[in-house]
Amino acid sequence: MADIIDEANQEYDQHLTAAIANRAKPLPPSPICLNGNCGEKSVGNTSYCCKECREDHEKELRAKRQRKAA
Ligand SMILES: [Zn+2]
Numbered sequence: 001m002a003d004i005i006d007e008a009n010q011e012y013d014q015h016l017t018a019a020i021a022n023r024a025k026p027l028p029p030s031p032i033c034l035n036g037n038c039g040e041k042s043v044g045n046t047s048y049c050c051k052e053c054r055e056d057h058e059k060e061l062r063a064k065r066q067r068k069a070a
Pocket of ligand 1: 033034035038039040048049050053
């Protein structure tokens with residue numbers, strides 16, 4: 001009986017590992033502020049040093065996307 005349980009557990013582990021590997025991983029936050037030439041360290045779990053930098057950079061990204069689309 002124990003063997004069957006071990007096998008089942010092993011199979012379960014393999015499925016779980018494959019499922020995790022297949023899931024698209026989100027990009028880890030950048031340790032350095034992404035806004036222009038800011039160069040400051042990012043705070044917490046973000047890619048920016050401050051709210052203003054995040055807003056600036058997001059505006060820039062939006063503008064770039066619009067330029068590409070045009
Ligand atoms: Zn910054």
